[in-house]
Amino acid sequence: MPKSIWNGTVTFGMVNVPIKLYSATESKTVQFHEVHAKDGAKIEHKRICPKEDREVPYKEIVKGYETSQGRYVVLDKDEIKAAAGDRGKVINLSDFVDAAEIDPVFYEKTYYAGSRGDKDVFELLYQALRKTRRAGIGRFSFHDREYLVVLRAGDEVLVLHTLRFHDEVVSGEDLEIKRARKPSEKEIDMAGRLVDSLAEKFDPQAYEDTYRDAVLDLIERKAKGEEIDLAAEEEPAHGDDLAAALEASLSGSRS
Amino acid sequence: VARALWSGSLSFGLVNVPVQLVSASRDLDYHFHQLHEKDKVPIEQRRVCSKENEEVAWEEVAHSHELDGKQVVVTDEELASVQPRKTRTIDVEAFVDLDEVDPIYFDHPYFLIPAGDSEGTLGAYRLLVETMADQGRVALGRFVLRTKESLVAVRSREGALALTTMLFHDEVRPTNDIEGGGKKPSKKQIDTAVAIIEGLSTGWDPGRYQDCYRERLKRVIDAKSKRKTIEVPKPEKEPKPVPDLMDALERTLEQLRDGGESDAEGRETNSGRRGSRSGGASRSGGKTKSRS
Numbered sequence: 001m002p003k004s005i006w007n008g009t010v011t012f013g014m015v016n017v018p019i020k021l022y023s024a025t026e027s028k029t030v031q032f033h034e035v036h037a038k039d040g041a042k043i044e045h046k047r048i049c050p051k052e053d054r055e056v057p058y059k060e061i062v063k064g065y066e067t068s069q070g071r072y073v074v075l076d077k078d079e080i081k082a083a084a085g086d087r088g089k090v091i092n093l094s095d096f097v098d099a100a101e102i103d104p105v106f107y108e109k110t111y112y113a114g115s116r117g118d119k120d121v122f123e124l125l126y127q128a129l130r131k132t133r134r135a136g137i138g139r140f141s142f143h144d145r146e147y148l149v150v151l152r153a154g155d156e157v158l159v160l161h162t163l164r165f166h167d168e169v170v171s172g173e174d175l176e177i178k179r180a181r182k183p184s185e186k187e188i189d190m191a192g193r194l195v196d197s198l199a200e201k202f203d204p205q206a207y208e209d210t211y212r213d214a215v216l217d218l219i220e221r222k223a224k225g226e227e228i229d230l231a232a233e234e235e236p237a238h239g240d241d242l243a244a245a246l247e248a249s250l251s252g253s254r255s
Numbered sequence: 256v257a258r259a260l261w262s263g264s265l266s267f268g269l270v271n272v273p274v275q276l277v278s279a280s281r282d283l284d285y286h287f288h289q290l291h292e293k294d295k296v297p298i299e300q301r302r303v304c305s306k307e308n309e310e311v312a313w314e315e316v317a318h319s320h321e322l323d324g325k326q327v328v329v330t331d332e333e334l335a336s337v338q339p340r341k342t343r344t345i346d347v348e349a350f351v352d353l354d355e356v357d358p359i360y361f362d363h364p365y366f367l368i369p370a371g372d373s374e375g376t377l378g379a380y381r382l383l384v385e386t387m388a389d390q391g392r393v394a395l396g397r398f399v400l401r402t403k404e405s406l407v408a409v410r411s412r413e414g415a416l417a418l419t420t421m422l423f424h425d426e427v428r429p430t431n432d433i434e435g436g437g438k439k440p441s442k443k444q445i446d447t448a449v450a451i452i453e454g455l456s457t458g459w460d461p462g463r464y465q466d467c468y469r470e471r472l473k474r475v476i477d478a479k480s481k482r483k484t485i486e487v488p489k490p491e492k493e494p495k496p497v498p499d500l501m502d503a504l505e506r507t508l509e510q511l512r513d514g515g516e517s518d519a520e521g522r523e524t525n526s527g528r529r530g531s532r533s534g535g536a537s538r539s540g541g542k543t544k545s546r547s
Contacts, residue, residue, distance in 0.1 A: 240375035
């Protein structure tokens with residue numbers, strides 16, 4: 001049984017749905033830690049008071065917000081908690097939207113929501129979300145921080161995503177990208193055909209993290225004392241003849 | 256201009272576009288410093304060698320992985336040499352419909368911006384932006400950022416190429432051990448719940464939702480800097496399961512119909528404040544919502 005990370009109640013109108021939340025994702029990246037190159041000893045991160053030049057135990061540390069250069073306002077734990085609000089146990093679904101309208105940039109972290117106690121009311125919310133193909137928007141407090149969330153029906157359970165706020169998202173216009181000449185009809189046509197030739201149904205299983213295995217293999221070879229060959233890849237050519245590159249790509253993909 | 260986190264090529268057939276990766280999210284949170292309580296001096300984090308008990312400069316730090324109780328040190332060059340092409344190139348492997356990708360896979364949003372302003376680079380970049388904008392498709396590829404490989408989706412967004420890193424399928428947990436629902440609801444229950452959801456439906460408008468936490472934290476900081484006392488709100492009690500589900504559904508629907516849409520309990524308004532919990536309306540700044 002996976003461990004739940006949060007217990008609370010989803011409400012819509014006067015209906016209360018008790019739930020448990022679980023992490024939906026886990027990183028499989030190979031982990032490294034810092035060591036001193038000279039002797040291979042582990043590096044420790046120490047908190048030092050530069051004035052006294054000594055290590056400070058955690059209990060002597062407070063949190064300060066810098067209001068101007070070198071001036072801090074100290075907030076205690078309860079005061080930071082005050083900002084989290086009073087809804088630590090409730091996710092009220094205030095609006096329902098078509099989840100397909102939410103741009104991928106807004107999605108942050110994903111959790112699964114399972115039932116807790118009253119399974120029938122959970123089933124009702126699940127079925128109603130499924131039927132309407134809608135997702136409920138609400139707010140969720142976790143570790144003294146409030147998040148915007150969207151709750152939708154997944155394949156078997158409810159899925160909760162935390163969302164970025166609109167002002168946290170950078171827009172394409174902010175980038176001030178220099179515009180090139182308009183592509184020619186021929187270029188557009190060839191690029192479109194190239195896209196079509198590579199079109200597939202999305203199948204997540206088709207993509208494996210091969211680098212992860214390669215890194216583990218590298219570690220094993222190093223552990224055996226093998227010499228690692230640092231042969232670098234050649235840079236790809238950046239030709240200026242776009243039409244020729246497209247044409248060559250198309251004849252290649254057809255063969 | 257945003258800081259480049261990676262430079263390389265986006266490779267599509269035999270077309271190579273030199274690009275730089277920049278983040279598409281900005282951090283607006285209020286950050287705190289750790290201070291020594293006694294003298295309010297900011298704490299410094301120092302890297303110390305556990306053997307010598309001396310501070311270690313960043314140049315002397317190596318990265319190590321534990322294998323069968325043994326520390327194996329690996330350099331950045333060795334990590335890059337493992338799959339050199341992937342650390343420099345995003346090879347487009349396939350195009351898929353964006354709608355088919357479950358949002359559970361999305362990790363972090365970035366933009367790819369053209370590196371340099373040669374006619375060839377800008378032309379190829381624009382061609383990709385326009386081709387994908389027309390087709391509603393996303394390009395899938397893989398690349399290595401720092402020491403991590405990611406599946407990525409590249410698509411056209413607001414005149415630029417947006418890149419979203421994605422999780423691999425084995426990084427998404429199975430759901431089979433999670434407690435699901437119970438018995439099938441009655442038709443009447445479903446119909447009423449559906450009517451409530453439809454009554455509360457609106458178009459997705461991210462601008463409607465403000466980060467209230469950030470705003471409240473700002474108020475707390477301001478109050479504290481003026482030496483005012485900060486009241487910590489009592490946590491709200493978790494609502495109890497309703498004794499009669501059908502009754503709760505019907506009363507909710509009734510209230511939605513009587514009160515009109517802005518009277519719905521706890522709806523978000525433009526000011527980002529939620530309505531009062533007592534079924535009261537928070538009409539201020541309520542935006543007209545489209546019903547679908």
